[in-house]
Each structure stands twice: as C-alpha cells, then as structure tokens.
Amino acid sequence: MAFQGAHHFTIGVNGTVAQTFSSQDPVSVLRSARAVEAAHTSKTASYAPKCHPGTRAKVAGDIVAWAVAAGLVVPTNDGPRPTSILWLHGPAGSGKTCIIREVAECLSDLRLLAETYFFSNRISGLNSEKPFMATVAHQLLGTMPEAKRTILKAVADNITIFGESLETQMVQLIVNPLVEIGEAGSGAKRILVVDGFDECMINERAHLLQVPRLLTATTPSLLLIIASRPEFDIRTAFDNYAYRSITYPLRLQEYDERSGNRSYLCDESWRIRESHPAKASIPPSWPGEEVVDLLVWKSSGCYILPSTVIRHVDNPRRIPVALLREITDLLRAQGAAASTVNPLAPLDELYTMILHSPEGDVALIKRILHSLPRLQGMRSSHFRTTTFFDDLFGLEHGATNMALCDLHALVEVSPKYGIVPHHATLHDFLSNQARSKDLFQPRLETFLDLACACVRNLESWARNPTEYLLVQQYARHNILDILDWLLSLLFLSRDSNPFELPQDLLGFDARLVWRCSLVSSDTSNARCVGGLGQVDALVSGFKSLVSTFAFLSIHWGPSQKAHDRTAVVPRYIKTDFKKKKKKKKKKKSEGSSGFCRLLDSIPMNFS
Structure with a gap:
C-alpha cells in the first residue's frame, strides 16, 4: 500500500490527503510514558533503606571496579575476558536493592551512570515492562545530552511509539542514539543499572530477558548491571551460552557478611x-x-x-x-506456640509467599524441607542431593529438582553441597505451626515418613541384592536412630488419639538390616555391623514401636493426658529398647511384668 508506514496525515471525505502535525511535545510524551518512581533519584528512593555504613562494602566495591574497568575484571587462566553484563544474584532478604542503590550513586558521582530502573511488585506499575524503555530514554536526556536530539526526533516522528513492541522502542530510543554517539567518537562506556528483575510479571519476564543481550550486542558503549533473585527462568537465561559468554555473575552468598x-x-x-x-x-x-x-x-x-x-x-x-x-x-522455642503478637511477621510473609509459588507442589516441598534438617548431620553432602531425595522417597528422577526450582531465593541446590537453606530461620519458621500454618508438619510425621522410606528402600534391596544404592546405605545406618526418635516423640506427643501405624512398618522384617550389612562394601563406617546383638536390638525396637501403638490405641481414650503416657510406657519400652541398643542387659522389674505380659499377648510379625 502507498501509505503503509506513513504518519502525520489525514484523508478527507473526498479522498484528499492533508499533512498534519501533532500538537504534543515529544518531551511531554516521554514524561507521560515513563515510571517516575523507577529511577534511583525518585522520592521513593529517598525513603528506601540504604546500606548501613561499613556493610556490603566489598561487594559494592567489586561491582564499581567492574564498571570502571569497562567489564575487563574477570580473572581467567588467559587473563581478563571482556564482559558486558554483570549479574548480581542472591537469596531473598540479602540486601541486593540496597547494594544496587549504593552502586548507582557511586557510578553517578563517577559520571559513568547512563540510567537506572528498579522493578518492584510493591509499587503500582513497576512490575511491568511497559514503562521500561520510556524511563530509560528519559534519563538519557540528562545523563547523555548528546543523545537528546535523536531521542526526541524518534518520539516526534512516531508519537504512538510507546504502544509498539519493546524491541521497536529499544532500537529507536536507545540503540540508535547510542550508536550515533559512538560513531561521532564520544562513545565512552556508560552503565545501565536494573534491579529487581525477578519482580517483573512472570508472563513479561521471558520477553524482557532478551533485552540485555540485544542491547549490549548492538551498543558496545553500554554495559549492564542486573540484580535479581536466582529464579528459575532468570537462571536458565543466564546459563545459556549467548549470555554466559558475556556475563560476569556475582553470587552474593560468597561474601561473608x-x-x-x-x-x-x-x-x-x-x-x-x-x-x-x-x-x-x-x-x-x-x-x-x-x-x-x-x-x-x-x-x-x-x-x-x-x-x-x-x-x-x-x-x-x-x-x-x-x-x-x-x-x-x-x-x-522451636515448635512452641507463638504469642498473639508475632514480631517476625514480615519474615514469615516473605517465606510464605515464596514457598507458595503458583505452580509449586506444596506437599512435596513440605516433605523435602522438613526432612532436610534430619539429613544435615550426615558427613557427606551426597545425602542431601536432589537425586538422593528422589531415591529416598521413591520419586521420579527430577521431581525434587522441579519442586525446588522456584525456591532458589530460600535454598541453594548445587551438585557439590546438595540442598542447603540460605536462611537459618527457615527451619524455625517451618517448625512453628502458628507461623507456618499449612506448611507445618509435626516431627512425629516427619520421622514416620523417613522410617517408612528406609523400610521401603531396604525391602527394595532385598528384592534385588546385587544393587546397593546410597539410600540403602542411609537406611541401614540410620534406621535405629529414626526408630528411637519415633518412640521418644510418641511418648511426648500431646495427641491423645494415636494414629494408625503405617503398614510399611507393621510388616517390615528388621533382619534385612543385618543382611544388608553383610554385603555392604563400606564396613569401615557401618553402624550395624556389630553382631547379632545389634539385630536383636533392632527387632526389639520394632516390636516396641508396634506394641506401643497397639497399646495406646486399645487402652487410651481421648481423655487420656499426655503426661500419663510418659509416666507409664517408657518404664519398659523406651528404657528396654535403649538398653538393648547399647548392648546392656538388665533384668525386668517385677513391677513391669504385668505390662510385659500385655505386650507379649499382642501378635507380632517377627519370628
């Protein structure tokens, strides 16, 4: 068509064409399309928290040094390599925004700052990509006056530009002016600082993630500093070769603060x-x-x-x-009831928001995070890998990784260290029902889950003795301790209505642990290779567990008080089990003989 791409004209009723000019000033158009509060000089920024004097100095200094050196500060065997993007990533609540504000102020003083943009899901409009290019272009008018003519001409020539694609805005308002400055010989390196990338709406983020690479590829005079949580889509983008080759990643956890x-x-x-x-x-x-x-x-x-x-x-x-x-x-006070006033409410809100990710499997997340503290005492990090959790709980390989893929702001998942929480207070939060609500899981339930998982893995080994996996090693080494915890928690439980013991435990042949020990290759560190006495202790322990549940179910009603349980039952079961576990013999007292006869009368599944 003859008029395709044309503008500033009208077609009259009789078909005549008349040229027209918009009465809108391009500066006014630019101002109306920008997000004022996204800049580091906004009123919101003046009230925002700042780094406490003397804190975060090392990481802020490293970022500024990278900018001053124009991206040539990454040490390699062959010397520094050129980069054009610095990605600062760290867990939730680690102070990334405070650091970036301080860096922006420092770069502004050094006259290296081109523009800033602070995404935020707490301020209306700042969680969208829509005002991004207009805000950046408006700041360029002040920081790089030589680009002003080209930017305003682009807006004047296309008043509706902010209704067009992000790429079109980028090319006409950012790329073309900066390229023109570079060709004129005044293209010194300038820095674009973007914070809170993860706070942009998820449906727009994939689109926005293409911008940094396109900007740096087309404008050599521009460097980018980006800060965000390590969300799955952002991690994936920066792990792509197109980004990896030009990006200097800074991991905030590596700075001891x-x-x-x-x-x-x-x-x-x-x-x-x-x-x-x-x-x-x-x-x-x-x-x-x-x-x-x-x-x-x-x-x-x-x-x-x-x-x-x-x-x-x-x-x-x-x-x-x-x-x-x-x-x-x-x-x-882990697990204790919270008072009516929760002084840690802001922290709890953050944890609750992240752990309830839109597509997250909350049940599996609870299962993993509540089991994790019970595995952190293991000397090898192999017992905390996502593959180990998949095998332990009988999940499809990759299920644990998928469950945690949106939680990297709270936990680190690495091949070297396994699953490691970033915050020590996360376990406190999960252990307190009043704080974590639907994310809470009683310790008794966690240990029952682990005991059943150990039983299933040992029985799996019995069906296929030629295969001895890491989870079976864990099950053999830890089943006694888990059982001891179960008995202890049962005695101390405040629930006067004991729930049914899982069938996995009722039908388990505890002698499998001994058989597993005989064929194990890691005898130097074996918990259970100590003779048949250990097996007797384990069998006795399982008998005690089954007996205790049966006794409580038969003889105690809803009105039974928890302290009565600890007064009677441990006298035989818990004490006897612990003594057998330590290979110590002790005569049963006459006072407990009636209780022993009651236990002996309950049918067992052990020979």
Whole structure:
C-alpha cells in the first residue's frame, strides 16, 4: 500500500490527503510514558533503606571496579575476558536493592551512570515492562545530552511509539542514539543499572530477558548491571551460552557478611539505647553478646532478620528490652506456640509467599524441607542431593529438582553441597505451626515418613541384592536412630488419639538390616555391623514401636493426658529398647511384668 508506514496525515471525505502535525511535545510524551518512581533519584528512593555504613562494602566495591574497568575484571587462566553484563544474584532478604542503590550513586558521582530502573511488585506499575524503555530514554536526556536530539526526533516522528513492541522502542530510543554517539567518537562506556528483575510479571519476564543481550550486542558503549533473585527462568537465561559468554555473575552468598550483621545490630542497638524515652532503664550492656551471637547466626549473612528485629524493637511506646526478649524467645522455642503478637511477621510473609509459588507442589516441598534438617548431620553432602531425595522417597528422577526450582531465593541446590537453606530461620519458621500454618508438619510425621522410606528402600534391596544404592546405605545406618526418635516423640506427643501405624512398618522384617550389612562394601563406617546383638536390638525396637501403638490405641481414650503416657510406657519400652541398643542387659522389674505380659499377648510379625 502507498501509505503503509506513513504518519502525520489525514484523508478527507473526498479522498484528499492533508499533512498534519501533532500538537504534543515529544518531551511531554516521554514524561507521560515513563515510571517516575523507577529511577534511583525518585522520592521513593529517598525513603528506601540504604546500606548501613561499613556493610556490603566489598561487594559494592567489586561491582564499581567492574564498571570502571569497562567489564575487563574477570580473572581467567588467559587473563581478563571482556564482559558486558554483570549479574548480581542472591537469596531473598540479602540486601541486593540496597547494594544496587549504593552502586548507582557511586557510578553517578563517577559520571559513568547512563540510567537506572528498579522493578518492584510493591509499587503500582513497576512490575511491568511497559514503562521500561520510556524511563530509560528519559534519563538519557540528562545523563547523555548528546543523545537528546535523536531521542526526541524518534518520539516526534512516531508519537504512538510507546504502544509498539519493546524491541521497536529499544532500537529507536536507545540503540540508535547510542550508536550515533559512538560513531561521532564520544562513545565512552556508560552503565545501565536494573534491579529487581525477578519482580517483573512472570508472563513479561521471558520477553524482557532478551533485552540485555540485544542491547549490549548492538551498543558496545553500554554495559549492564542486573540484580535479581536466582529464579528459575532468570537462571536458565543466564546459563545459556549467548549470555554466559558475556556475563560476569556475582553470587552474593560468597561474601561473608556476618561481621556486617553484627555491626548493624550493635550500632542500631546503641542508637536505641541513646535515643529511646526509656533509655534510663536500658542496661549499658544491652542487648548482650549472647543475644547478638544468636541474631547473627540466625541472620545467615542476610539483612531481613536484623532489620525486622530493629524495626520491632525501635518502638518509643514500648520497652526495647522486653520487645527484644519476645524475638529471642521465639527464635529459641522451636515448635512452641507463638504469642498473639508475632514480631517476625514480615519474615514469615516473605517465606510464605515464596514457598507458595503458583505452580509449586506444596506437599512435596513440605516433605523435602522438613526432612532436610534430619539429613544435615550426615558427613557427606551426597545425602542431601536432589537425586538422593528422589531415591529416598521413591520419586521420579527430577521431581525434587522441579519442586525446588522456584525456591532458589530460600535454598541453594548445587551438585557439590546438595540442598542447603540460605536462611537459618527457615527451619524455625517451618517448625512453628502458628507461623507456618499449612506448611507445618509435626516431627512425629516427619520421622514416620523417613522410617517408612528406609523400610521401603531396604525391602527394595532385598528384592534385588546385587544393587546397593546410597539410600540403602542411609537406611541401614540410620534406621535405629529414626526408630528411637519415633518412640521418644510418641511418648511426648500431646495427641491423645494415636494414629494408625503405617503398614510399611507393621510388616517390615528388621533382619534385612543385618543382611544388608553383610554385603555392604563400606564396613569401615557401618553402624550395624556389630553382631547379632545389634539385630536383636533392632527387632526389639520394632516390636516396641508396634506394641506401643497397639497399646495406646486399645487402652487410651481421648481423655487420656499426655503426661500419663510418659509416666507409664517408657518404664519398659523406651528404657528396654535403649538398653538393648547399647548392648546392656538388665533384668525386668517385677513391677513391669504385668505390662510385659500385655505386650507379649499382642501378635507380632517377627519370628
């Protein structure tokens, strides 16, 4: 068509063509399309948290050094390689945005900053790609005045440009002006800083992820600094060769920030001691070394816990000592009921949001995360890999990886270290029913699940003795301890209605552990290669477990109190089981003979 691509004209009723000009000023069009609050100079940014003095200095310095060196700071065997993108990634609550704001200020002072954009799902409109190019282009008018004429001409020539594709906007408003500057010989390296990439809407993120590569490929004078959580789609994009070859990844967890956590907590505590209306009642040594050590350990190098603690304690209408005690009591009392006021509510909201990912399998996530602390005592990280969890629970290979793929903001999944939580407070959260709600799982249920998994794997080995897998090694080594935990938790359970023992445990032949030990090649570290006495202890332990469940089911109704259980049952079962496990002989007292006869009368599945 003759008029295809044409603009600034109208067609009259009689077919005449008249040229027209928009009355809109291109600067006004640009301003109306941008997101004011996305820039690092916005009013929102002026109230945003900043890095505490002396904290995050190393990582911020490394990022600025990369920018100053124009991307040539990545050490390799052959010397530094050129890169055009720096990707800073780290867990939720680790302070990425504070770091990026500080970096942006520093680059602005060095006259290296071209533009900034801070995505956010907490401010309306900042979780969308729509205002991205307009905001970047508007900032270029001030940071690179030599690009102003080209940018405004592109807007004047196409007033509807912000209704067109992101690629079209990028080429006309960013690429063309910067290329023109480079051809004129004034193309010094400038930095585009983008924070919160993961907070852009998921349906737009795949599209937006193409922009950094296209920008750096077409404009050599532009470098990009991107910060985000390591979400699955972002990790996948940066792991692609097209990105990997031009990207310098910075992993925030590699920077030890425990001293920064300590410095922040001590400085803020001192400020509260000096300025609080009740400062006369606050001891000079408050909060004390023990409390600071606890908070630093629970912080795991992140700042969301310390900042939550200080916000809660810094209340002029309440006594800081009492407020801090609320938090430390909550952190120390795993599994205890929470008080009516939860000082860690902001932290809990973050965990709840991430763990309820839109397509996540919450049941499997609970199963994995509640079992993980029971495996962290194992000396080898092989017992914490995703493949191990797949084999342990009889899942399809890859199921654990898929369940955790959207949780990398909370847990690291690596071939070397297995599954490792980023936050020490995650286990505290999951162990407290009042805080974690539907994500809570009683310890008794977790140990029952592990016991059944061990039984299934040992029975699988019995059907195919030529194959001895890592999970069968784990089952053989740990079944005694798991059983002991089950008995202990059963005695201490507050539930007066014992649930039915799983069939996997009722029908298990405990002598399989001994047979598994005989053919095992790792006898140097075998728990159960100690003679038939160990097998007797295991068989006795399973008998005690089955007997206990049967006894409670038959003789105790809903009104039975939990403390009565611990007063009677352990007198025989728990004590006898532990003694047999330690290969110690002890005569049964006459007082327990009636109870023993009751247990003996219950049918067993052991010969």
